[in-house]
Amino acid sequence: MPIYEYKCKSCRHITTHLVQGYVAPVDLSCEQCGSGDLKRIISKTNYHVSSSDRVSSYDPKARRSDDFYKDSRNIGLHAEHMLEKAGVKPTEEFTSKLEKLRTDPGSVIKDSDG
Ligand SMILES: [Zn+2]
Incomplete structure (x- = not known):
């Protein structure tokens, strides 16, 4: 399963989401401040890391x-x-x-x- 990371635009906290299948997760929110204003970033610990x-x-x-x-x-x-x-x-x-x-x-x- 791919892992997507989202950076909160409010507090810059990075939230990691394990995505099942190809459906983009909905109603994501920052686990730190609860803001829904997240930007997907390229994961450092992505699926292809050995x-x-x-x-x-x-x-x-x-x-x-x-x-x-x-x-x-x-x-x-x-x-x-x-x-x-x-x-x-x-x-x-x-x-x-x-x-x-x-x-x-x-x-x-x-x-x-x-
Ligand atoms: Zn936040």
């Missing part, structure tokens, strides 16, 4: 919006980042489990039960 770039550019100290947590691609990003920082290559098992968590969380829960 996952290794996401890991490298991940900042553990940065403040996160709710959207960060709603984006399933960010699941395990912290762990990946810490491994990379420590120079540890993630194991095959770790990577495949993470991939499952990101794409089909239900299956991981089922796997753990079995």
Whole structure:
């Protein structure tokens, strides 16, 4: 799913929206000041950023919006980042489990039960 970023013309806060399909989201408003006067900007963290770039550019100290947590691609990003920082290559098992968590969380829960 593509991610679109909108910059609020009032307070310059950037709101990120995950867009389902090709339908442009309606009634968007700034999550900070509530203004509806938003301008779409080219996302820095767009859909085409590779996952290794996401890991490298991940900042553990940065403040996160709710959207960060709603984006399933960010699941395990912290762990990946810490491994990379420590120079540890993630194991095959770790990577495949993470991939499952990101794409089909239900299956991981089922796997753990079995
Ligand atoms: Zn605003």
